[in-house]
Amino acid sequence: VQRTLQSLHKVSSKSELQKTYTNLQKELKKLDHLAYKRQQDLKSNRQRDDIAAARASLKENSSLLHSVCSACLEHSDIASLKASKDSVCNEIQNALNAISNASQGTGKQKAEPKSQAATLGTALDELEQLVVLDPLMVKEDKIRPSLEKRLEGIISGAALLADSSCTRDLHRERIITECNAIRQALQDLLSEYMNNELAFRLRVDGEKVLCMYRFTAKLSFDLER
Structure with missing residues (x-):
């Protein structure tokens, strides 16, 4: 390998x-x-x-x-x-x-479990930066698959950590819930971007992006616990 x-x-x-x-x-x-x-x-x-x-x-x-x-x-x-x-x-x-x-x-x-959580946390930080886009420059056929693939990679990693034998049931459920929330938040944000109108720019950045940040922050916190 x-x-x-x-x-x-x-x-x-x-x-x-x-x-x-x-x-x-x-x-x-x-x-x-x-x-x-x-x-x-x-x-x-x-x-x-x-x-x-x-x-x-x-x-x-x-x-x-x-x-x-x-x-x-x-x-x-x-x-x-x-x-x-x-x-x-x-x-x-x-x-x-x-x-x-x-x-x-x-x-x-x-060290390793924390290292993996840190890796996922870094990936979430990178995702937060990537979702801040100019709505007038967004091309759905390029942006959507790229962001969705990156998010699903993060969620797959989080799911495997959630299934770890040392993860409590309540903690596991919270990670799963937050993964689903991030997935939906990304879809909502992409839908707003696809409107491709200048009038939506401030609302997109002010609401949908902050919504993504809120969910990614919660997941990062739980992965590091």
Whole structure:
């Protein structure tokens, strides 16, 4: 997996990207199956939760990898895109290391769950920045799939953390409720943007964006508890 990840980081064409990404997805699927089996075999609750958190991180970040690598190929001169690609690749590498450490009973046992929550918190912060758009410049066929995919990656990661054996029932229900609220808030915000009228700009920024911020802040708080 690590060799394929390194190859993906260096691809120079769309065809090479597609081929390498497909191989990586197959390898990650096999790894997830093996990691899950190891997770069930471990006696330590902490180590099981470490692997669960790392699996969530892999699922979340691998879902973003193709789009961010593709964007880098199209806009190689934009430094922020390269930084995003490096960040996603680093998160995947960290998750691979966490699975290896937990499986062998090594590493900082107490750090990984917080690390995963911090990863999701960072992703939520990035989402907050991305939803602030100029309604006159929004193109639904590009903006909607991108934001929805990013949000679903976050929600998938949050759901895996919610299913952790150390998560209380009430806390689990609250995370699920907040994920659904964020999903609906994003749809409401996108609907407002699709009106594409200057008169809506202040109301969109003042109401719908703040609504998104409110829900993302609540979810970030609960993920870090």
